[in-house]
Every structure is written in C-alpha cells, then in structure tokens.
Amino acid sequence: MLWHRKRPEPAAEHDRIEPAALPLAFDDELFRRHMTTLLEASQVDGGIAAYLESLHAKQRLVGELLEADALDALDEAHLEKLLGAVFTARRKLFPVLVETGAAATAAALRELLYGAAPLAGRMSAFVAALPIRDGDGREARARAARLRRAAHDLAAEALHFLDPVRYPLMTRWVWDEATMSGALREFVRGADQTSRLPLEARPETFEAARRWMAGEVEAQGVYRDVPFWVDLVQAAAYAHYFRAMTGGVLGSDFTRASGPGGEREEVARHRTRAAGRKVAGGQGVSNPRSVASEAMPIHEKTLVDPNLLLQTDKLVVDGVDVSGHWNTMILPRTMTDYDPDFYKTIQALPGGENVHRCWQCGSCTNSCTMYAINTDFNPRYWIYLTNLGFKSELVKDKDIIWQCVSCNKCTNICPKDVRPEGVMKALAHWLETEGTRRNPGPRSSTRNSRASASSAAASRTPR
Numbered sequence: 156m157l158w159h160r161k162r163p164e165p166a167a168e169h170d171r172i173e174p175a176a177l178p179l180a181f182d183d184e185l186f187r188r189h190m191t192t193l194l195e196a197s198q199v200d201g202g203i204a205a206y207l208e209s210l211h212a213k214q215r216l217v218g219e220l221l222e223a224d225a226l227d228a229l230d231e232a233h234l235e236k237l238l239g240a241v242f243t244a245r246r247k248l249f250p251v252l253v254e255t256g257a258a259a260t261a262a263a264l265r266e267l268l269y270g271a272a273p274l275a276g277r278m279s280a281f282v283a284a285l286p287i288r289d290g291d292g293r294e295a296r297a298r299a300a301r302l303r304r305a306a307h308d309l310a311a312e313a314l315h316f317l318d319p320v321r322y323p324l325m326t327r328w329v330w331d332e333a334t335m336s337g338a339l340r341e342f343v344r345g346a347d348q349t350s351r352l353p354l355e356a357r358p359e360t361f362e363a364a365r366r367w368m369a370g371e372v373e374a375q376g377v378y379r380d381v382p383f384w385v386d387l388v389q390a391a392a393y394a395h396y397f398r399a400m401t402g403g404v405l406g407s408d409f410t411r412a413s414g415p416g417g418e419r420e421e422v423a424r425h426r427t428r429a430a431g432r433k434v435a436g437g438q439g440v441s442n443p444r445s446v447a448s449e450a451m452p453i454h455e456k457t458l459v460d461p462n463l464l465l466q467t468d469k470l471v472v473d474g475v476d477v478s479g480h481w482n483t484m485i486l487p488r489t490m491t492d493y494d495p496d497f498y499k500t501i502q503a504l505p506g507g508e509n510v511h512r513c514w515q516c517g518s519c520t521n522s523c524t525m526y527a528i529n530t531d532f533n534p535r536y537w538i539y540l541t542n543l544g545f546k547s548e549l550v551k552d553k554d555i556i557w558q559c560v561s562c563n564k565c566t567n568i569c570p571k572d573v574r575p576e577g578v579m580k581a582l583a584h585w586l587e588t589e590g591t592r593r594n595p596g597p598r599s600s601t602r603n604s605r606a607s608a609s610s611a612a613a614s615r616t617p618r
C-alpha cells in the first residue's frame with residue numbers, strides 16, 4: 156500500500172486579515188508625491204518594469220524555497236539564499252539559522268507559514284524558536300534585540316512574498332511601533348511635528364494601511380501588480396524618511412548613513428534592497444550609472460537636437476576663458492507644426508483607443524522585443540509624440556514603426572492599459588492613410604531591420 160503524506164493546510168486558508176480602523180488619516184497628496192519620486196527614480200534603473208520584475212523574482216525564489224513541499228528539502232545553502240533576499244537580515248541572521256539547524260528552521264518556518272495559530276502569535280513564535288540569547292551586559296542585550304528584529308523581518312518577508320495578496324509587508328522599515336518610525340509616517344501630513352503616532356504594528360493595521368495604498372495606486376489607473384506597487388511606493392517613502400532623519404544614505408542594514416546622494420538615487424537603492432538585491436558599488440558607494448544619468452535627466456537629454464547646440468571651442472570673454480562646454484548655448488526651438496487634437500485621430504483607429512492614458516513610464520519600450528535588437532524602436536516615444544501632436548516627427552519614423560511584431564509584451568506590462576501594440580498598429584495605419592508609405596525594400600530579417608533602422612535614425616531628431 157502506498158502512503159502519501161498529507162500536505163499541510165496553507166495558513167492562508169484561515170489567515171483572513173481584517174483591516175483595523177485606522178486611528179489617523181493618510182494623505183493622498185503625499186502618496187502621489189512618493190509615487191512620482193518612485194517613477195522618476197525608476198528611470199535610472201531600467202524603468203518601473205525592472206523594479207516589478209525584481210519583486211516577482213523574489214516572489215519566485217521564496218515560493219521555490221518555502222512552498223510546503225519544498226520545506227522538507229531546506230538546507231543551509233537554501234537558507235543562505237533566502238536570507239540573501241531579505242536585506243535587513245542577510246548579514247546578521249545566518250549564524251543564528253546555522254546554529255538552529257536546517258531541519259529546526261524548516262519546522263519553525265512551517266509553523267509560521269502553515270500553522271493554525273493566529274498570525275501575530277505565529278510571527279512571535281518564529282522569533283522565539285531561534286536560539287537568540289540575551290547574554291550579559293548592555294552590548295549583548297542590544298545584539299540580541301537586533302537579531303530578534305532581523306528574525307521578525309525574515310518572518311514578515313517570508314509571509315508577504317509567499318502570498319503577496321494575502322499578507323501585507325509587515326517589516327520594521329514599513330512600520331516599527333517601538334521606534335515610531337517607518338514608511339507609514341511619510342503618508343501622514345504633519346507627522347514631522349510629533350514623535351508619537353498611534354499606529355500599532357499588528358497585521359490588521361498593516362492591512363488597513365496597505366488597502367488604503369492599493370486604493371491610491373488604483374486611483375492612478377494602475378491595476379496590475381498592485382501589491383508590489385504598494386511595496387515600491389513604501390520603499391520610496393522610506394528612503395525619503397530616512398534621508399530627512401539623517402541627511403544621508405541608507406546603510407544596507409539601516410544602521411548607518413553615509414555620503415550625500417540625491418533622493419532619486421536613494422529611492423533606487425532602497426527599492427533595490429527591498430527586492431532583495433545588493434546595491435551596485437557596495438554599501439554607501441554611489442551607483443555610477445545613477446549619478447551619470449542624474450547629470451542630465453533622460454527626457455531633457457533626448458529632446459535637445461544637436462543642430463540647436465552652439466558651442467565654440469576657443470572663446471575668451473572679458474579675459475575669462477569660457478572655451479568648450481562653458482559657452483554652450485541651446486537655440487530656442489519654436490514648434491508650430493503640432494496638432495493638439497492628433498491623439499483623437501489615433502484614438503479613432505482600432506487599437507489606439509487608450510493612447511491618452513500613457514504616463515511615460517517606459518515599461519513598454521523596456522520590455523519590447525524590437526527595442527532589444529534596435530534601440531531606435533521606441534513605443535514610449537511615439538506615444539509621447541502622438542499625445543503632443545507631433546505628426547512630422549512621427550513621419551520621420553515611418554520606416555520603423557511598422558516593424559512591431561505584435562508580441563504584446565508591451566501590452567501585458569503597461570500599467571495604464573494603453574495597449575501600445577494597438578497604438579503601433581493605429582500609427583502604422585495612419586501613416587499609410589496619410590500617404591507616408593514606408594520605403595520599398597525587403598521586409599525585415601533582424602539584419603535588415605538594423606540596417607534600415609540605422610539609416611532612418613541618421614535623419615531623425617534625437618529622442
């Protein structure tokens with residue numbers, strides 16, 4: 156007779172977290188501000204889609220390691236991998252888990268994730284199951300307290316990334332009742348005027364805050380990946396909070412601050428850590444790519460036509476040498492050939508109905524099959540031109556726009572349901588009906604696409 160071990164009931168079946176009544180009001184405007192900061196920060200790091208994908212990758216990792224069946228096989232290497240994704244615990248907690256042993260840690264995790272006791276009690280029990288001893292003296296007690304906080308964060312992240320819809324993120328950087336600090340403070344207007352906020356760090360409070368934030372995200376027209384959007388906006392808010400408190404940059408374990416660093420860069424750093432990845436360049440060291448991008452924000456850089464840049468190699472004015480980039484001037488560009496109603500023309504064509512919704516996050520271009528082989532293929536840019544009404548600029552790209560292969564990656568990822576693939580079709584349709592047919596030539600192989608694209612790019616305004 157074959158015996159099959161009964162799978163444990165997932166805790167989620169009975170973990171229905173009823174949101175508490177919030178004892179204070181969160182502020183819509185503050186939320187939108189942090190969401191905007193997040194979107195700006197994402198530009199230097201591959202777009203918001205890259206951020207979301209990081210969180211999905213973390214979810215996959217946690218699923219692989221902590222699904223009920225996988226827990227039986229948990230070993231030391233798995234524990235190291237798991238801790239690697241929990242930045243507030245990764246450096247501190249590994250020796251504790253090694254001392255606990257893989258089997259006992261797996262048992263504690265099983266009870267946490269699939270046990271029947273109330274959720275808050277299971278989280279406390281997980282921390283208590285680890286061999287963290289107070290020891291003698293202030294230093295030893297402080298060390299034990301740090302380890303317990305790290306264990307709490309591990310429990311919180313395990314729950315959230317195993318089931319992001321069911322469990323809000325209950326880490327200390329979201330809200331730490333003991334120190335009255337965390338991202339939630341950033342959504343309360345006037346919080347900087349008081350040291351106390353009546354927010355309890357219990358699942359019901361986290362859930363209430365999370366539901367409010369999910370409503371705010373959806374109010375911005377985002378309906379996909381809402382739990383992860385909430386995480387990311389909270390990460391942006393926490394980076395802002397930390398900077399306001401310390402004037403510095405987050406250490407990877409929240410214990411130190413260093414360097415000046417702009418807020419956008421800091422948001423990108425904290426988002427990277429929240430996704431469980433190490434920050435490029437090490438702790439407290441600027442990410443060179445971020446700094447370079449900050450020197451000239453992407454939209455400005457792409458909108459300057461080199462023909463409008465004036466620069467004299469050798470120039471002395473009133474005895475002062477202002478040669479080279481010191482004397483750079485940008486000639487004004489007067490635009491008169493735009494049609495503010497053009498987007499309605501595209502809306503009226505099949506596929507173009509939602510073109511007005513675009514908020515220029517760049518996720519479509521970032522995910523685009525054609526962009527991967529030809530960086531001149533840029534759906535975000537063409538949607539931008541459409542909404543501005545720059546038909547003449549669109550016509551310059553008539554030889555590229557039709558190359559869309561209808562893979563729909565852009566449509567799947569677009570947070571505003573613009574359906575960029577449809578817009579590409581509508582634009583191609585419009586280009587045909589306006590009599591601006593593409594140049595004759597072989598329909599693309601990859602090599603031909605590149606060749607035709609680069610020749611077209613040579614005559615185009617930079618983007």
Ligand code: SF4
Binds near residue numbers: 515535538
């Ligand atoms: S079409 Fe969608 S994915 Fe592309 S930039 Fe606009 S909002 Fe972002």
Ligand code: SF4
Binds near residue numbers: 522534560
């Ligand atoms: S459908 Fe077209 S625009 Fe969208 S990702 Fe695919 S190739 Fe790019």
